[in-house]
Amino acid sequence: MSHVEKEKKKLLNRLRRMRGQIEAIERAVEEDSECARVLQQATACRGALDGFIAEVIEDHIREHLVDPASPADSPQRAAAEELVEIVHAYLT
Template identity: 75%
Template sequence: MTHVAAEKQKLLNRLKRLRGQIDALERAVEADVECARVLQQATACRGALEGFIVEVIEDHIREHMVDPALPSADPRAQAAEELVAILRSYLR
C-alpha cells in the first residue's frame, strides 16, 4: 500500500477509532446492553469501516488510475472524480 504513504497517518487514525468502537461494542455485548443500543454501535462500526474503505479506494483511483499530471479538465480526470463521488455517496 505504498500509494497511501501520504495518507498513512489519517488511515491509521481511522483504524484506531474503529478499534475503539469495536471494543465498545464488545463491552456492550458482554454487559448485556439492550439490542437497540448494540445495533446502533454496530452500525457505527460498519460506517467507520466503510469510510476507511472509501479512503483507500479513493487514494488508489487517484494514484494508479489517473495520471496526476493531467489537467482537471481532462475527461479521464473528471471521470475519476465522478467515480470517487459515487463511491462516497454509496459507501457513506
C-alpha cells in the same frame, strides 16, 4: 499500499477509532446491554469501516488510475472524480 503513505496517519487514526468501537460493542455484549445499544454501536462501526474503504478506494483512483501528466480539466480526471463521488455516495 505505498500510494497511501501521505494519508497513512489519517487512515491509522480511523482504524484506531474503529478498534475502540469494536471494543465498545464487545463490552456491551459482555454486559448484556440493550439490543438497541449494541445495534447502534455496530452501525456506527460499519459506517466507520465504509468511510475507511471509501478513502482507500479514492486514494487508489487518484494515485493509480489517473495519469499525473493529464491536465486538470481532462476527461480522464473528470471520470475519476465522478467515480470518487459515486464511491462516496454508496459507502459514506
